[in-house]
Amino acid sequence: MSYSVTEPSQRQKWFAGILVVGYALITILPLVWIIATSFKSPADAIAYPPKTFFTPTVEGYVNVFTTRTRLTEEQLKAVGEPQTWYERLVRKDGLVISGPSRFAERFTNSVIIGFGSTVLCIVLGTAAAYAFSRFKVPLKDDLLFFILSTRMMPPIAVAIPIFLMFRSLGLNDTHAGMILLYTAVNLSLSVWLLKGFIDEIPVEYEEAALIDGYTRFQAFYKVVLPQAATGIASTAIFCLIFAWNEYAFAVLLTSGNAQTAPPFIPTIIGVSGQDWPAVAAGATLFLVPVMVFTILLRKHLLRGITFGAVRK
Amino acid sequence: MLKSTVDRVAGATPHALAKRVRGLSDRSLAWLFVAPSIVLLLAVNIFPLIWTVRLSFTNFRVNRPNAEVQFIGLKNYLSILSDKDIWLTMQATAHFLIWTIVLQVLIGFSLAYLINKKFRGNDLWTTIIVLPMMLSPAVVGNFWTFLYQPQIGLFNYAVGFLTGADPSSFSMIGDVSLAPWAIIIVDTWMWTPFVMLICLAGLRSIPSSIYEAAECDRASKWRQFWTITIPLVLPFLMLAVLFRGIENFKMFDLVVQLTGGGPGSITELTSINLKREAFEKWRTGYASAYAVILFVTVFGLASIYVKALNKVKQR
Amino acid sequence: MTRFFNGLLHLRRGAWEMLASALIAAGVFMLMQPFALALYSWSFVITLLGTVMFIIVSHFPE
Numbered sequence: 001m002s003y004s005v006t007e008p009s010q011r012q013k014w015f016a017g018i019l020v021v022g023y024a025l026i027t028i029l030p031l032v033w034i035i036a037t038s039f040k041s042p043a044d045a046i047a048y049p050p051k052t053f054f055t056p057t058v059e060g061y062v063n064v065f066t067t068r069t070r071l072t073e074e075q076l077k078a079v080g081e082p083q084t085w086y087e088r089l090v091r092k093d094g095l096v097i098s099g100p101s102r103f104a105e106r107f108t109n110s111v112i113i114g115f116g117s118t119v120l121c122i123v124l125g126t127a128a129a130y131a132f133s134r135f136k137v138p139l140k141d142d143l144l145f146f147i148l149s150t151r152m153m154p155p156i157a158v159a160i161p162i163f164l165m166f167r168s169l170g171l172n173d174t175h176a177g178m179i180l181l182y183t184a185v186n187l188s189l190s191v192w193l194l195k196g197f198i199d200e201i202p203v204e205y206e207e208a209a210l211i212d213g214y215t216r217f218q219a220f221y222k223v224v225l226p227q228a229a230t231g232i233a234s235t236a237i238f239c240l241i242f243a244w245n246e247y248a249f250a251v252l253l254t255s256g257n258a259q260t261a262p263p264f265i266p267t268i269i270g271v272s273g274q275d276w277p278a279v280a281a282g283a284t285l286f287l288v289p290v291m292v293f294t295i296l297l298r299k300h301l302l303r304g305i306t307f308g309a310v311r312k
Numbered sequence: 313m314l315k316s317t318v319d320r321v322a323g324a325t326p327h328a329l330a331k332r333v334r335g336l337s338d339r340s341l342a343w344l345f346v347a348p349s350i351v352l353l354l355a356v357n358i359f360p361l362i363w364t365v366r367l368s369f370t371n372f373r374v375n376r377p378n379a380e381v382q383f384i385g386l387k388n389y390l391s392i393l394s395d396k397d398i399w400l401t402m403q404a405t406a407h408f409l410i411w412t413i414v415l416q417v418l419i420g421f422s423l424a425y426l427i428n429k430k431f432r433g434n435d436l437w438t439t440i441i442v443l444p445m446m447l448s449p450a451v452v453g454n455f456w457t458f459l460y461q462p463q464i465g466l467f468n469y470a471v472g473f474l475t476g477a478d479p480s481s482f483s484m485i486g487d488v489s490l491a492p493w494a495i496i497i498v499d500t501w502m503w504t505p506f507v508m509l510i511c512l513a514g515l516r517s518i519p520s521s522i523y524e525a526a527e528c529d530r531a532s533k534w535r536q537f538w539t540i541t542i543p544l545v546l547p548f549l550m551l552a553v554l555f556r557g558i559e560n561f562k563m564f565d566l567v568v569q570l571t572g573g574g575p576g577s578i579t580e581l582t583s584i585n586l587k588r589e590a591f592e593k594w595r596t597g598y599a600s601a602y603a604v605i606l607f608v609t610v611f612g613l614a615s616i617y618v619k620a621l622n623k624v625k626q627r
Numbered sequence: 628m629t630r631f632f633n634g635l636l637h638l639r640r641g642a643w644e645m646l647a648s649a650l651i652a653a654g655v656f657m658l659m660q661p662f663a664l665a666l667y668s669w670s671f672v673i674t675l676l677g678t679v680m681f682i683i684v685s686h687f688p689e
Binding site: 393399619 | 644647648651652654655658659660661664667668669670671674675677678681682685
């Protein structure tokens with residue numbers, strides 16, 4: 001049937017298209033602004049009226065990775081000519097690089113904790129999801145609700161006893177502690193999502209494998225796992241994004257050693273006052289990977305945000 | 313390599329025998345698979361929860377480890393539930409909650425309705441609209457303080473450009489009357505796509521045959537909208553509202569970075585207030601009772617949420 | 628309406644869950660309303676009651 005009464009007319013489509021595109025352009029503007037600001041010079045960043053066109057510079061990126069000090073004319077002469085391109089860049093403002101900032105360290109922490117908790121989450125989550133999907137687990141509904149409810153809890157409220165517990169176990173401000181915590185937080189998501197994905201794999205495949213002489217366990221990792229690969233991959237990206245973005249636990253339970261990037265980025269300040277291009281550069285480096293992953297995930301986004309309840 | 317040998321033997325033997333070789337029945341495998349997750353959640357979630365409940369009946373303070381800990385019964389609960397400041401905090405949360413939900417539902421549903429007209433390129437634009445949702449709220453909140461700067465901020469400039477007001481004449485996060493709206497605007501910007509996606513799923517789940525039947529009955533478009541579209545999307549909308557409600561009831565990261573609860577305590581939402589009690593004033597017992605109250609509220613809302621979830625699942 | 632009360636009488640899940648949800652909703656409203664301090668003070672009891680009730684009645688038969 002090529003003609004349908006429910007198909008919107010061409011005029012309606014144009015009207016809808018223009019409105020949606022308009023909204024999309026407005027909504028994307030702050031993100032574009034972050035990225036643009038990261039390439040501005042500090043003077044351009046705080047210019048009035050806000051500058052749309054400017055000469056791009058990577059000063060913000062240099063600043064976010066380094067700490068700098070201001071020297072007097074004589075001191076500058078004593079230091080000698082700048083050797084590298086980034087030293088020349090900060091020398092223009094009469095500054096010298098005094099060392100690396102903690103940004104790279106915090107970023108690495110985010111990567112370690114993010115990936116560590118994701119791997120654990122997927123391993124535990126896949127096993128649990130398979131069991132919930134295929135076996136008669138006693139009190140199944142209650143367990144699933146219990147698992148989901150752990151995610152709903154306000155992080156600050158949970159943080160009080162966890163702070164005390166971690167302190168007595170020596171897990172405060174350690175990578176292991178944060179990995180464990182983020183695994184527990186994201187486990188509900190991975191169990192619910194993966195259960196949805198595994199539910200969709202026909203049981204017949206496994207039954208055929210069992211008849212062929214596979215054990216349950218073999219059927220699980222030789223038949224079900226490969227079939228669920230896409231689901232596992234998208235679940236992993238979700239867990240990674242949530243661990244990556246997490247702020248409340250990170251700010252309360254970490255300070256020096258295991259601090260991740262979200263609590264660190266707002267504390268970036270320059271030599272004289274707030275260094276917006278540096279903050280923007282840090283934010284850009286931090287946010288752009290998530291944007292890329294979101295675009296990759298777009299087909300599964302809805303599942304991820306509704307714990308696998310809404311499929312399409 | 314022992315394992316693979318066992319595997320080979322198991323693979324070559326008939327099913328019933330293989331199970332004995334591996335020693336794993338379905339039942340024990342089920343337990344083996346579920347147990348680690350449950351144990352982890354018990355250790356990291358339930359054990360601390362029980363601890364919180366216990367602490368909530370004491371006057372324990374973390375910063376005074378040597379002070380004697382006394383059981384003071386329901387005193388913490390009674391003082392929280394008669395505290396006018398906490399009540400005001402709850403009202404600030406309610407103001408934030410109600411307006412974000414209203415705005416997000418209106419804008420999100422309209423967008424979903426428009427996208428469902430299936431104009432060319434709607435997939436691409438949907439993806440662009442969705443982007444803010446997945447970003448780190450703390451980093452986004454921090455950056456919005458830049459957009460909200462009087463004079464140099466993009467937001468103030470845009471408002472000035474559109475209304476003719478002087479961009480340096482108002483400060484979204486410094487002004488008592490504007491700050492509550494500053495957090496509502498950012499939350500709406502960030503989470504409208506969430507409501508939109510769920511509404512879109514709801515709209516797409518309506519079979520076009522229903523509209524065709526209505527068209528045969530000469531029902532007007534307006535009537536079709538109110539008697540078909542809205543009732544069928546409603547379960548999805550409920551789901552989105554409940555989820556946003558729970559999330560915004562415990563809102564912390566975005567607002568802490570944006571306003572820090574200020575100016576004064578006008579945007580001090582419940583979680584921020586709790587953080588002050590627990591981690592700045594270190595009134596651990598008192599804050600535990602506060603936390604239990606939030607727990608129970610969220611737990612209650614979560615059970616309604618799961619009910620809504622199952623309703624949508626059946627479709 | 629009659630079906631709802633019948634459900635309550637026969638310990639059916641649907642009707643009781645509805646009642647528990649209503650209690651929770653009332654508790655949450657009382658917690659955050661700006662009208663009376665007394666309502667705020669009693670909100671927690673109501674929410675707790677509703678939540679406990681919800682957990683129990685969700686095990687009733689359909």
